Amino acid sequence: MIVALxxxxxAAAGAASGSRVAATLLGPILHLAGDRLxxxxxxxxxxxxxxxxxxxxxxAARRGPLxxxxxxxxxxxxxxxxxxxxxxxxxxxxxxxxxxxxxxxGRFPTDLQLLLAGMILGALxxxxxxxx
Ligand SMILES: [Zn+2]
Numbered sequence: 284m285i286v287a288l289x290x291x292x293x294a295a296a297g298a299a300s301g302s303r304v305a306a307t308l309l310g311p312i313l314h315l316a317g318d319r320l321x322x323x324x325x326x327x328x329x330x331x332x333x334x335x336x337x338x339x340x341x342x343a344a345r346r347g348p349l350x351x352x353x354x355x356x357x358x359x360x361x362x363x364x365x366x367x368x369x370x371x372x373x374x375x376x377x378x379x380x381x382x383x384x385x386x387x388x389g390r391f392p393t394d395l396q397l398l399l400a401g402m403i404l405g406a407l408x409x410x411x412x413x414x415x
Pocket of ligand 1: 379
């Protein structure tokens, strides 16, 4: 699943939980659940990295780096770091995306994933000007 949507779903879960601990613990589980949905992936590592980082920075800037949404976003996208950081693959084996893995390729198109990520992130960083 594309990184931006991992970031967005982690942020949404974190915001909903309202708890930093819950957000951090839920993140990797959400990552596995997301990758488990049969989905298409974006082949460009540069796009994946930059869109993921941009989403994270946006959340941190608008909600604060320690907001549950920001922490959830980081925790949920962190498993994809093993694609780019070799020291996260002990013995060369990926923990979250290995052979035993959860990862499923399928029909969930990348443009829909991007759209969803944008909608979720947009809602989470929108100015909160309504009294709740
Ligand atoms: Zn993944």
